[in-house]
Amino acid sequence: MTNWTALATDLAAEFAERAAEIDRTGRFPVENLERLRETGYLTIAVPAEFGGGGADLATVAECQRILAGGCASTALAANMHVFGLGSAAESWAAGDPATEPIFRLAAGGTIVGGSLTDAATGLNVRTSSTPAKRTDGGYVISGRKSFCSLAPVLGFFWGTAADTETGELLLFGLRRDAPGLDFVDTWDTMAMRGTGSWDVKFDDVFVPDAAVQRGRKPSDPAVWDEVQERGFAWFAFTVASIYLGVARAAARFAYDYVTNRTVTGASLPMARQPAQVFNASRIELLLRPAEALVSDGLRRRAAGEVLAPADLNTLKYVAVNAADEAVDQCVRMVGGHGIFRKLPLERFYRDVRAGQFHPPNNDVALETIGKSALGIDPLAEPRWPTD
Numbered sequence: 001m002t003n004w005t006a007l008a009t010d011l012a013a014e015f016a017e018r019a020a021e022i023d024r025t026g027r028f029p030v031e032n033l034e035r036l037r038e039t040g041y042l043t044i045a046v047p048a049e050f051g052g053g054g055a056d057l058a059t060v061a062e063c064q065r066i067l068a069g070g071c072a073s074t075a076l077a078a079n080m081h082v083f084g085l086g087s088a089a090e091s092w093a094a095g096d097p098a099t100e101p102i103f104r105l106a107a108g109g110t111i112v113g114g115s116l117t118d119a120a121t122g123l124n125v126r127t128s129s130t131p132a133k134r135t136d137g138g139y140v141i142s143g144r145k146s147f148c149s150l151a152p153v154l155g156f157f158w159g160t161a162a163d164t165e166t167g168e169l170l171l172f173g174l175r176r177d178a179p180g181l182d183f184v185d186t187w188d189t190m191a192m193r194g195t196g197s198w199d200v201k202f203d204d205v206f207v208p209d210a211a212v213q214r215g216r217k218p219s220d221p222a223v224w225d226e227v228q229e230r231g232f233a234w235f236a237f238t239v240a241s242i243y244l245g246v247a248r249a250a251a252r253f254a255y256d257y258v259t260n261r262t263v264t265g266a267s268l269p270m271a272r273q274p275a276q277v278f279n280a281s282r283i284e285l286l287l288r289p290a291e292a293l294v295s296d297g298l299r300r301r302a303a304g305e306v307l308a309p310a311d312l313n314t315l316k317y318v319a320v321n322a323a324d325e326a327v328d329q330c331v332r333m334v335g336g337h338g339i340f341r342k343l344p345l346e347r348f349y350r351d352v353r354a355g356q357f358h359p360p361n362n363d364v365a366l367e368t369i370g371k372s373a374l375g376i377d378p379l380a381e382p383r384w385p386t387d
């Protein structure tokens with residue numbers, strides 16, 4: 001049986017060697033994804049019955065945290081494949097056989113990625129501005145989606161569109177070579193530069209009914225059930241863990257730096273200065289509560305609890321924002337040398353900024369958490385008073 005955390009630790013060390021160059025060039029780390037594939041890491045969450053690792057969310061989140069400490073881009077890109085399979089595996093264990101084809105694809109080495117984000121209108125999990133026109137036996141989709149991590153290597157794409165007649169949200173899947181489907185390299189960013197989160201173009205792409213899962217119509221009330229929770233939980237816990245992994249890597253670097261640096265005229269290393277001791281304390285006081293919140297949520301889920309939207313929003317918000325602030329503090333700790341590109345800290349500083357943008361973004365999280373605290377259903381429409 002694979003020791004997943006040991007494998008993640010080895011891979012993180014290997015990927016750390018290439019992380020600076022991948023960031024500098026902005027290229028997609030094809031060889032890292034190949035290593036993840038050949039070591040079986042990409043099937044970590046696939047049920048054992050389909051040849052996968054059958055790992056639970058706590059194990060996957062921990063491995064993703066470790067991997068992110070080596071190369072954040074690789075961990076985040078791989079996450080778009082891993083989290084969906086993990087949530088599908090929980091659905092399968094709960095008796096949903098519809099997920100089986102995706103396990104077979106993944107077990108056969110196919111990389112799965114997708115985009116919920118419409119290029120023109122951004123991300124809204126309740127609807128999509130990508131039009132899907134009804135036709136014989138399926139839909140024809142035209143338009144453009146964005147932020148599709150893993151685009152350079154994925155073999156199977158999933159995304160959202162809206163039925164032009166009913167407004168129904170559709171979740172659909174396509175093979176990479178589907179006629180009219182194209183991936184466009186638009187990814188030149190300040191953070192997570194190696195995730196290959198390209199645009200996806202649809203030029204009259206036919207999607208058969210069998211490849212479409214219908215969601216809610218705009219008039220349907222939003223529901224929160226085990227299925228919704230599964231997808232969201234796998235995403236929130238793994239993303240939170242990735243950004244905490246980046247922050248821990250930054251903290252390790254900063255602690256080593258001040259421990260090993262003695263400025264001219266001083267008898268002891270910088271780490272002995274009160275300012276640095278208090279800096280380290282501030283970093284720990286940001287990261288430890290966030291890590292504890294993630295661990296607590298994982299424990300509650302493992303005990304069978306279906307977490308509420310406010311729980312998942314809270315842990316994701318706390319984790320990515322604590323990670324952000326902690327890395328700021330690490331830069332202050334190291335001082336001016338921290339902005340040199342020859343050191344990894346400025347890369348951690350840029351990468352960690354991206355955490356706030358993953359769903360739920362900070363504003364959506366504040367809305368959900370605040371409404372829940374006030375006894376207002378965060379899913380109810382209209383979201384805000386009109387008078």
Ligand SMILES: Cc1cc2nc3c(=O)[nH]c(=O)nc-3n(C[C@H](O)[C@H](O)[C@H](O)COP(=O)(O)OP(=O)(O)OC[C@H]3O[C@@H](n4cnc5c(N)ncnc54)[C@H](O)[C@@H]3O)c2cc1C
Nearest residue numbers: 080114115116117122123147148149192354357359363364
């Ligand atoms: C590194 C990286 C990789 C990614 N990979 C993927 C991927 O593989 N697949 C994928 O689907 N997506 C991916 N995303 C995209 C991400 O999920 C978001 O869709 C993307 O960042 C765009 O959403 P946004 O909220 O930032 O922008 P917009 O939707 O344009 O929103 C802009 C701003 O408006 C405000 N806002 C928007 N909507 C609301 C609202 N409902 N309530 C309150 N305020 C709101 C927020 O302040 C938000 O920051 C990735 C993002 C990053 C950074």
